[in-house]
Amino acid sequence: MYGYAGKILRINLTDQKIKVEDLKTEWAKRYIGGRGLASKYLFEEIDPKVDPFSSENKLIIATGPLTGTSVPTGGRYMVITKSPLTGAIACSNSGGFFGAELKIAGYDMIIFEGKAPKPVYIAIEDDKVEIKDAGHLWGKLVYETTDILKQEYGDKAKVLAIGPAGEKLARIAAVINDYDRAAGRSGVGAVMGSKNVKAIVVRGTKGVSVANEQKVKDVVASKTKILRENPVTGEGLPAYGTAVLVNIINEHGIFPVANFQKAYTPEADKISGETMAKTILTKKHACFRCPIACGRVVKFKDGKEIGGPEYETVWAYGADCEVYDLNAISEANYWCNQYGLDTISTGATIAAAMELYQRGYIKDEEIAKDGLSLKFGDSEAIVGWTIKIGKREGLGDKMAEGSYRLCEAYGVPELSMSVKKQELPAYDPRGVQGHGLVYATSNRGGCHVRGYLISAEILGIPQKLDRFSLEEKAEWAKLFQDLTAVIDSLGMCLFTSFAFSLKDYVELMNAVCGTDYTEETLLTAGERIYNLERLFNLKAGIDSSQDTLPKRLLEEPIPEGPSKGAVHKLSELLPKYYEVRGWDEKGYPKEETLKKLEI
Amino acid sequence: MIKVKLFANLREGRKKEVNFEFFEGINGRYILKTLNIPEKQVSIFLVNGRDKSLEEPLSNGDVVVIFPPVGGG
Numbered sequence: 001m002y003g004y005a006g007k008i009l010r011i012n013l014t015d016q017k018i019k020v021e022d023l024k025t026e027w028a029k030r031y032i033g034g035r036g037l038a039s040k041y042l043f044e045e046i047d048p049k050v051d052p053f054s055s056e057n058k059l060i061i062a063t064g065p066l067t068g069t070s071v072p073t074g075g076r077y078m079v080i081t082k083s084p085l086t087g088a089i090a091c092s093n094s095g096g097f098f099g100a101e102l103k104i105a106g107y108d109m110i111i112f113e114g115k116a117p118k119p120v121y122i123a124i125e126d127d128k129v130e131i132k133d134a135g136h137l138w139g140k141l142v143y144e145t146t147d148i149l150k151q152e153y154g155d156k157a158k159v160l161a162i163g164p165a166g167e168k169l170a171r172i173a174a175v176i177n178d179y180d181r182a183a184g185r186s187g188v189g190a191v192m193g194s195k196n197v198k199a200i201v202v203r204g205t206k207g208v209s210v211a212n213e214q215k216v217k218d219v220v221a222s223k224t225k226i227l228r229e230n231p232v233t234g235e236g237l238p239a240y241g242t243a244v245l246v247n248i249i250n251e252h253g254i255f256p257v258a259n260f261q262k263a264y265t266p267e268a269d270k271i272s273g274e275t276m277a278k279t280i281l282t283k284k285h286a287c288f289r290c291p292i293a294c295g296r297v298v299k300f301k302d303g304k305e306i307g308g309p310e311y312e313t314v315w316a317y318g319a320d321c322e323v324y325d326l327n328a329i330s331e332a333n334y335w336c337n338q339y340g341l342d343t344i345s346t347g348a349t350i351a352a353a354m355e356l357y358q359r360g361y362i363k364d365e366e367i368a369k370d371g372l373s374l375k376f377g378d379s380e381a382i383v384g385w386t387i388k389i390g391k392r393e394g395l396g397d398k399m400a401e402g403s404y405r406l407c408e409a410y411g412v413p414e415l416s417m418s419v420k421k422q423e424l425p426a427y428d429p430r431g432v433q434g435h436g437l438v439y440a441t442s443n444r445g446g447c448h449v450r451g452y453l454i455s456a457e458i459l460g461i462p463q464k465l466d467r468f469s470l471e472e473k474a475e476w477a478k479l480f481q482d483l484t485a486v487i488d489s490l491g492m493c494l495f496t497s498f499a500f501s502l503k504d505y506v507e508l509m510n511a512v513c514g515t516d517y518t519e520e521t522l523l524t525a526g527e528r529i530y531n532l533e534r535l536f537n538l539k540a541g542i543d544s545s546q547d548t549l550p551k552r553l554l555e556e557p558i559p560e561g562p563s564k565g566a567v568h569k570l571s572e573l574l575p576k577y578y579e580v581r582g583w584d585e586k587g588y589p590k591e592e593t594l595k596k597l598e599i
Numbered sequence: 600m601i602k603v604k605l606f607a608n609l610r611e612g613r614k615k616e617v618n619f620e621f622f623e624g625i626n627g628r629y630i631l632k633t634l635n636i637p638e639k640q641v642s643i644f645l646v647n648g649r650d651k652s653l654e655e656p657l658s659n660g661d662v663v664v665i666f667p668p669v670g671g672g
Contacts, residue, residue, distance in 0.1 A: 231668035238609055244669035245608045251664045253648050274607060311671045449672055459670050460642060498670045562648020
């Protein structure tokens with residue numbers, strides 16, 4: 001096989017048995033790899049009704065066929081499992097270098113089954129795979145865990161790990177790789193913790209075969225040129241990082257403030273990518289084979305350099321908590337990496353707690369022992385509560401369950417700004433109708449990247465859409481969702497879509513793997529993947545009643561700013577969306593749709 | 600007076616905010632020309648938070664926001 005390693009590592013943690021299997025090529029043809037292929041394996045191998053923390057759940061670490069190749073941004077991997085946060089399928093995506101190393105070691109995927117009787121870590125050096133005792137690592141923060149393993153296996157080894165948050169089954173725990181890249185969303189870190197797996201260290205020297213070396217060389221050169229010459233991927237992102245979005249989103253009046261109570265702030269520039277570049281930024285950082293280099297490296301208090309915050313993090317800890325202090329936000333981001341927490345869900349859960357406090361549901365007496373404030377705007381609070389959540393201490397224990405369960409415990413679940421119990425990211429859907437539709441229908445719950453319509457409705461890529469209009473938004477949502485499923489499954493970075501169109505992905509895939517996809521067949525694979533995820537969710541009991549948005553966003557108009565007066569008109573969009581998807585009025589894929597997609 | 604806010608690399612060599620005296624017919628094109636911003640360097644042009652064409656005449660008191668091509672996630 002080309003691109004693909006053709007091998008899966010199946011690790012039964014209960015029996016402590018390791019098996020190397022052949023990749024199912026028939027499934028790979030239809031579900032591509034990464035997100036799509038792992039979802040197919042999960043769909044076939046577990047009952048979607050299982051308890052996510054039970055040993056019946058499986059955890060899959062999946063690369064795409066292009067991961068580890070010379071393809072620009074070909075370094076992504078995904079973590080697929082049933083989510084303890086949403087109860088739906090989880091597919092968390094990360095960059096860095098771990099995924100490429102796993103593929104180069106000779107594996108497309110790792111499938112974890114069962115549960116280890118005691119904490120373990122997995123050591124992979126090409127064909128040598130061992131389950132090892134992690135007693136000396138359990139309880140340690142991510143950086144120290146990574147350092148210890150790199151010391152033992154060599155500096156070239158790459159490490160994926162959970163921190164104390166995942167060990168303690170925080171529903172918003174992340175999987176961290178290469179110190180500060182995260183497969184953040186949906187509590188995948190907690191599933192890993194529930195299986196007693198602390199880390200995976202991998203060293204790969206085999207390499208990846210491609211179908212036609214010269215062809216790949218040529219295609220890679222021309223696609224890299226596109227990325228370098230495009231102003232977004234070639235200038236804006238490397239110079240300012242993703243936080244360049246702060247001012248853009250704020251100036252459109254859709255920058256959620258104080259748990260979505262407002263959507264505009266005059267303070268935004270204090271935490272923008274522009275300001276970061278002038279203050280705490282020391283340099284940019286790139287993932288494996290990436291010419292874009294959107295990553296940030298920033299100054300930390302003791303003169304150290306640490307991975308800097310992305311847009312979503314700057315928003316969740318910044319505007320959402322009303323803290324306009326980049327140093328505090330950077331520090332909160334640092335602790336999320338150390339404890340292994342999703343920055344979006346953690347910041348947003350703290351924001352929810354702050355509103356609960358503001359409205360008198362959480363009282364001073366309750367948090368007196370924690371010694372931290374829950375007032376909006378308190379910069380020590382965002383740092384302090386992150387650590388409490390990571391340790392599951394004090395109120396941090398309840399917060400580790402995520403904003404929905406936190407608010408529900410006080411009788412007001414509607415104050416959680418989430419969809420399917422997963423916290424909404426940094427865009428107020430009331431001012432971007434299509435993006436709001438994607439929030440409501442994403443298979444993994446409140447998520448922006450699975451159909452990033454902000455691209456069209458705000459940035460004008462690939463074309464400008466009127467953000468307040470409902471016209472054609474259903475069609476656009478489907479297109480973006482299907483295309484994203486393709487990109488995720490290939491193992492490439494979503495940011496290439498600022499510069500690429502579908503045909504670029506087709507050319508890269510066919511050159512590397514020797515396949516003969518057309519634009520139509522590749523996009524259909526994306527649609528197939530999307531529908532399979534939907535089927536998993538329906539079987540898990542997540543139905544169309546959860547294709548919704550928080551009441552506030554449907555009923556309360558944005559109070560001020562450039563999008564003043566807007567609400568989200570989901571009820572007018574959803575039926576059209578189901579129709580465009582080929583689903584019935586209850587949101588179930590119709591027989592003819594499943595047949596057409598050969599699911 | 601028209602307040603013009605610049606972002607990202609449009610700030611390089613320029614101030615973050617530039618005020619223009621209002622006159623009948625002032626529009627985006629005039630502002631770009633005066634600030635020496637080539638049109639292809641403009642990706643988002645907002646007047647009071649809404650997309651407007653560069654031709655459309657502005658009103659006194661308008662706030663103009665200009666972004667170059669940028670993106671993120």
